[in-house]
Amino acid sequence: MTKREEIDLKRYIRNIPDFPKPGILFYDISTLMREPDAWQIAMGRLARQVAPWEPDMLAAVESRGFLTAAPLADRLGCGLLMLRKPGKLPGGTISHTYDLEYGSDTLQIQDDAIKPGQRVVVMDDLLATGGTLAASITLLRKAGANVVGASLLVELTGLGGRDKLDVPVKSLVTYEE
Ligand SMILES: O=P(O)(O)OC[C@H]1O[C@H](OP(=O)(O)OP(=O)(O)O)[C@H](O)[C@@H]1O
Numbered sequence: 001m002t003k004r005e006e007i008d009l010k011r012y013i014r015n016i017p018d019f020p021k022p023g024i025l026f027y028d029i030s031t032l033m034r035e036p037d038a039w040q041i042a043m044g045r046l047a048r049q050v051a052p053w054e055p056d057m058l059a060a061v062e063s064r065g066f067l068t069a070a071p072l073a074d075r076l077g078c079g080l081l082m083l084r085k086p087g088k089l090p091g092g093t094i095s096h097t098y099d100l101e102y103g104s105d106t107l108q109i110q111d112d113a114i115k116p117g118q119r120v121v122v123m124d125d126l127l128a129t130g131g132t133l134a135a136s137i138t139l140l141r142k143a144g145a146n147v148v149g150a151s152l153l154v155e156l157t158g159l160g161g162r163d164k165l166d167v168p169v170k171s172l173v174t175y176e177e
């Protein structure tokens with residue numbers, strides 16, 4: 001029997017070619033989440049990755065970032081906040097609009113989500129070009145956060161996303177493509 005520490009999470013992450021557009025190889029974590037043992041192992045490894053940063057809060061990027069940040073906040077005993085697409089968060093919000101390969105996108109945070117200087121780790125499922133995480137970090141700083149790290153399940157290293165980020169970045173699984 002394979003020991004838990006030897007389990008290769010790549011075995012559980014499915015690749016789907018040409019989704020959502022021709023030419024994109026989509027890394028699908030649904031197949032990892034369907035396997036309770038593998039998902040627990042992934043969350044355990046993420047917890048060990050993030051704990052040394054001693055966060056007060058985890059910031060979850062809509063929507064797949066919610067899937068990793070919520071169980072981790074529970075494991076680490078820290079707070080959880082959402083970075084959402086526009087018009088989803090009640091009360092006062094702060095926005096940041098950023099450029100994508102084609103067009104632009106906006107993320108929002110509640111303006112009272114963070115106490116000044118709180119240590120925040122931003123979490124998403126996957127790092128590709130880095131545009132989403134770079135924008136998330138800018139938005140968190142606008143809201144007063146001390147962003148101490150970024151944590152991912154999957155990193156597509158060939159796209160150079162981590163070069164856009166000025167915080168320490170850790171990922172569990174890397175693909176060159
Ligand atoms: O590094 P980048 O090039 O910015 O890409 C990474 C982002 O793309 C995906 O989100 P998507 O926009 O597909 O939304 P979803 O999480 O709602 O599926 C993924 O969950 C990251 O948030």
Ligand SMILES: Nc1ncnc2[nH]cnc12
Nearest residue numbers: 024025026027028126128
């Ligand atoms: N190749 C990819 N697979 C899954 N999610 C993504 N988000 C951005 N690029 C992606």
